[in-house]
Amino acid sequence: MNAEVQKEESMVLQKKMIGEHFETLSKAGESGRKVVYTFVPGNLNELILAFDLLPVHPEVNALQSGMRKLSGDYIQEAEKQGHSEDVCTYVKCDIGMLKKGNIGPTGEKLPPPDLLLLSYTGCFTFMKWFELLKQEYGCPVVMLQVPYQAEGKITASQREFVARQLRDVVVPALEQVSGKKLDEDRLKELLASSARAEDDLVYVWESAKHKPSPIDAYFGGVYYIGPIFTAFRGLPSCEAYYRELRREVDYRIAHGMGPTTPEGELRQQKYRIVVEGPPNWTSFRDFWKIFHDEGVVMVASTYTKVGGLYEQGFRHDPARPFETLAEYCLGCYTNRNLPARVDIIAKYVEEYEADGILFNSIKSCNSFSAGQLMMLRELEKRTGKAGAFIESDLVDPRYFSAANIKNRLESYFQMLEAKRQAA
Amino acid sequence: MDCCYIGIDLGSTTTKAVFLDEHERIMGRGITNSRSNYALACQVAREEAEINARFGLLRKKLEASTSIGALAEPLMAVLACNYALAQHLEQLKALHAECQEVAHAHALPQPELANVGLALDRIFSALATQAELDFHPGSTAASDFFRDLATSQYLKQATAVTRELPVSFDRLVGLFDAAIIRVENHSFAGLYREYLEFATARATADARFAPFAAEIAAAVKETAELRFTVLNIVGTGYGRLTLPFAREQIRSEILCHGLGAHYMFPDTRTVLDIGGQDTKAIQVDGDGIVTGFQMNDRCAAGCGRYLGYIADEMSIGVHELGPLALQSKKPVKINSTCTVFAGAELRELMSLGEKREDILAGLHRAIVLRAMSLLARSGGVDSEFTFTGGVARNQAVTSSLEKLVFENYGKMKINISTDSIFTGAVGAALFAKRDPKGVMADLEVSQLAKNPDCGIAATCSA
Ligand code: SF4
Numbered sequence: 001m002n003a004e005v006q007k008e009e010s011m012v013l014q015k016k017m018i019g020e021h022f023e024t025l026s027k028a029g030e031s032g033r034k035v036v037y038t039f040v041p042g043n044l045n046e047l048i049l050a051f052d053l054l055p056v057h058p059e060v061n062a063l064q065s066g067m068r069k070l071s072g073d074y075i076q077e078a079e080k081q082g083h084s085e086d087v088c089t090y091v092k093c094d095i096g097m098l099k100k101g102n103i104g105p106t107g108e109k110l111p112p113p114d115l116l117l118l119s120y121t122g123c124f125t126f127m128k129w130f131e132l133l134k135q136e137y138g139c140p141v142v143m144l145q146v147p148y149q150a151e152g153k154i155t156a157s158q159r160e161f162v163a164r165q166l167r168d169v170v171v172p173a174l175e176q177v178s179g180k181k182l183d184e185d186r187l188k189e190l191l192a193s194s195a196r197a198e199d200d201l202v203y204v205w206e207s208a209k210h211k212p213s214p215i216d217a218y219f220g221g222v223y224y225i226g227p228i229f230t231a232f233r234g235l236p237s238c239e240a241y242y243r244e245l246r247r248e249v250d251y252r253i254a255h256g257m258g259p260t261t262p263e264g265e266l267r268q269q270k271y272r273i274v275v276e277g278p279p280n281w282t283s284f285r286d287f288w289k290i291f292h293d294e295g296v297v298m299v300a301s302t303y304t305k306v307g308g309l310y311e312q313g314f315r316h317d318p319a320r321p322f323e324t325l326a327e328y329c330l331g332c333y334t335n336r337n338l339p340a341r342v343d344i345i346a347k348y349v350e351e352y353e354a355d356g357i358l359f360n361s362i363k364s365c366n367s368f369s370a371g372q373l374m375m376l377r378e379l380e381k382r383t384g385k386a387g388a389f390i391e392s393d394l395v396d397p398r399y400f401s402a403a404n405i406k407n408r409l410e411s412y413f414q415m416l417e418a419k420r421q422a423a
Numbered sequence: 424m425d426c427c428y429i430g431i432d433l434g435s436t437t438t439k440a441v442f443l444d445e446h447e448r449i450m451g452r453g454i455t456n457s458r459s460n461y462a463l464a465c466q467v468a469r470e471e472a473e474i475n476a477r478f479g480l481l482r483k484k485l486e487a488s489t490s491i492g493a494l495a496e497p498l499m500a501v502l503a504c505n506y507a508l509a510q511h512l513e514q515l516k517a518l519h520a521e522c523q524e525v526a527h528a529h530a531l532p533q534p535e536l537a538n539v540g541l542a543l544d545r546i547f548s549a550l551a552t553q554a555e556l557d558f559h560p561g562s563t564a565a566s567d568f569f570r571d572l573a574t575s576q577y578l579k580q581a582t583a584v585t586r587e588l589p590v591s592f593d594r595l596v597g598l599f600d601a602a603i604i605r606v607e608n609h610s611f612a613g614l615y616r617e618y619l620e621f622a623t624a625r626a627t628a629d630a631r632f633a634p635f636a637a638e639i640a641a642a643v644k645e646t647a648e649l650r651f652t653v654l655n656i657v658g659t660g661y662g663r664l665t666l667p668f669a670r671e672q673i674r675s676e677i678l679c680h681g682l683g684a685h686y687m688f689p690d691t692r693t694v695l696d697i698g699g700q701d702t703k704a705i706q707v708d709g710d711g712i713v714t715g716f717q718m719n720d721r722c723a724a725g726c727g728r729y730l731g732y733i734a735d736e737m738s739i740g741v742h743e744l745g746p747l748a749l750q751s752k753k754p755v756k757i758n759s760t761c762t763v764f765a766g767a768e769l770r771e772l773m774s775l776g777e778k779r780e781d782i783l784a785g786l787h788r789a790i791v792l793r794a795m796s797l798l799a800r801s802g803g804v805d806s807e808f809t810f811t812g813g814v815a816r817n818q819a820v821t822s823s824l825e826k827l828v829f830e831n832y833g834k835m836k837i838n839i840s841t842d843s844i845f846t847g848a849v850g851a852a853l854f855a856k857r858d859p860k861g862v863m864a865d866l867e868v869s870q871l872a873k874n875p876d877c878g879i880a881a882t883c884s885a
Binding site for chain 2: 419
């Protein structure tokens, strides 16, 4: 089997999964299946699937619109409706898409939600977002309150608080929408499947400890998280995807190969970088190319953990369904405090033997960006590695200045080079 | 044959070149405005630097001479200003010719065409006379650039001439605007031997130097004919990617400003560079290696370009802004440094009756405040601080900056040099010297000399 075919297999699988999911969604009206909109961080996919409901993730739609260069129009549409320039552009992109016919990433129409399942993990914008969608769709909202990990760890009372809400509020709401009673065995089955896929995903992340790294844990990583953070976690297709991905990674390790990028395989790995912050989606390819051209491989990233920090040991545990779901929500990256985030990144730098740390500060996402410069300073002190700070946006093309970002990144890489030569 | 390393800083408004010798000593510096043609700007700056290097060598030669030694300094001053005069006159001649050509191309009806011709003759003869007065040893020209000097004089003379001839001022300005761009797209360095002859003739006519005429002419000829072997060349700046250089010969301005500042002021640890499009706060270590930096975001608010807009809006030269602002007694408080709104904001303040100098003082302060925030984000200032980039020539900015740095970080050494505009080019030249991998990409000045063409040397066609 050659490398090209290998590369494509997991991609093909993922594409197929997504295609089928959106097709099912587009037929939800005819099939009578009920639809739940929810967020990626702290999503309760297994629970949603246990009720045979169909999940939709507005954030994912927004980022897809960004990648397909549609977000600019959507954002302007939302601004016409009165949304300010500074609002999270995922929200505006979603609202704009809705106003323009709610056509999803595969070109098919998205069904309206029967329920807005709001798991509040670390971002206040989530609440406002669903408040707006509630107005548009007039459907019920159920809210799962997830306390912020202020002390940097999950306490027993926090776990209990979330688990109780799941039993007393979320499950009844899901039962009502679906018209079904919760089947706990089905839920456990789904959770067990999740855990198996999670094992493989962690294997993939940790493969970046190899030199050369067989993966790019940021640009490539955003593809790797597709199935597990969205509609598929808990399903056999998800497990199959990660099995295949793991196989591909093994192949690359065995052959001393670097990750596959749109520009071809990254052979010369000059710098190993850890990244904090979401990528820019509207110029994703160009953004990636800058790194590829400089021989930079991203060995770890925090953004790819927004939907779960599995490599820190967490696995969905079928033996304690509600507690495990509670821990999952509480453990999300965005739900951690700044010192905990610094710890995570510092650990990445050390374990993945990184040369530097890059922060992409997102203009319209205060949730991620607040305190980032402080984190960077702290990390520089702690790890002795140089940090770079760039600013862009998620899906607003107006907030991406290619020349400015290129200038900063080139300077940064040349700075790493100069440091290396001086050492 | 002299060996050298060249650094070129292709900025958005000005292009600078620096020649370094093998001991990392600066041999020559050149500067020009970047215009619309980066390749040409780069060539012109380089030629200027080369000529400057020749002058440096000539000075050494004269100083070493037993007969002329004591007179070397005044002699060099006379030579240099006459060289500049010759070049300026040549450019005026070309500008005159271009103005006439544009007038013909517009197919102006008679008698307007004849009157315009007459007006141009008078204007340019006045400009030439003025130049003779302006270029003398010790004169401090208001600007380094032909465009700046020519513009203010031309406008003055055009105003005068319209009082005597039936020609519209707007017509004359229109001709000038079209012609100056054409002139700027030529290189005049190819005639440097002729300029030198002119300068030498003038100098040796001076009673002080006349007795040494033969020796002076010989020294001038010798340095004029020197060949420079360029061992490596590195480009930096806003337009660096347009240079026909290999990847190893391109360095980011951030690194170049860091290294250049270290070269000029070895104890500096923080560098602020306000350029045309970017502002950067840079931290360097004891070897001039950049350890961290912050840069303005995608918008050029608070950068040099903003001052350009303001100058245009006020119909004055950029170099006049600082001195005007310094006259303010009561600066207006301005918070925004938005380039897009600069004009509107300015007009509004004027309509409210604010004085020009007070508005300008406020604007300068606003620029510095923005820079202060970048400085803070880059890690602050805790040791010697250096201010580089074109805006460092503006005294209203520097005095405001000094004040704010003291207020925020306490008393410390602040380096602001009149040469700081060359910092990036110096850094690039140092990289050229220190990185032996570079491949030569030479823009031969001598080739231009072979191609004299109606007084205007051949230009780079890029
Ligand atoms: S975390 Fe950031 S991007 Fe996500 S919803 Fe909140 S503000 Fe928007």
